[in-house]
Amino acid sequence: MGLLDAALGMLGNAQQGSGGASNNLVQLALGLLNQSQQGGGLQNLMGTFQQAGLGEIIASWVSTGQNLPISAEQIQQALGGGQLSDIANASGLSKADAAGGLAEILPGLIDKLTPNGQVSDANNIDPAAMLQQFSSLFGNR
Template sequence: MGLFDTALSMLGNANSAEGGGQSALIQVALGLLNQSGQGGTGGLQGLLSQFQQAGLGDVVASWVGTGQNLPISAEQIQQVLGNGQLAQLAESAGIPHDGIAGQLANMLPGLIDHLTPNGEVPEAGKIDASSVLQGLGSLFGK
């Protein structure tokens, strides 16, 4: 079982009594950060690159860095990911398409910040499971 599968399994068990909305969105966000290859974002590094190419390099640099995270808008998320990918993510999470960009805008800065605690993007496949779980817990008060 891979890192993200383990984290998702633990998260799913922790949230099973609370309903699937938040848990499903977290699973989708983690999946987005873990995608690689054709059709995927290229994992965390690839996703950060997409934001940089869209002119949002300073925003994502703040998420990776050790200072305060700059906010991002739902419109900027939509610009980077596009309607097609957002529709797929919303369908996977079982949430309305019109709300997913805003929810990702709220979640991604903190999630990426916790995945890069030393201000460095870990190599593909080198994200520490305990960092993921700690980040999720602190982001959502668990």
């Protein structure tokens, strides 16, 4: 189990009890960024967004500057029906609601994962530090 997997597990335990589809969606968004999952990882997600013509948007989330907004429709465009359906089913949300939730979650999540404006190797991420960053992200909600 990699460090990001451990962080995901710790996040799940920390979020237990406050429950709901929103927390599931956060965990699923983290899953998109988990390099140990097939097709996962921030670099793969960036490639997916670039292929959908949204490279400038996701690059803004990685950079140290202002995060550009993204719409639910753009999330649907980038992820496609299959991956978005999987996320919607796993979170208990409709595809539209899942896309809207990801549009809210992903910019801040990716921004927190890349504080220096660089894509890091997931194996070099300290789970405790990552969870501390995420808790501040969730606290602002």
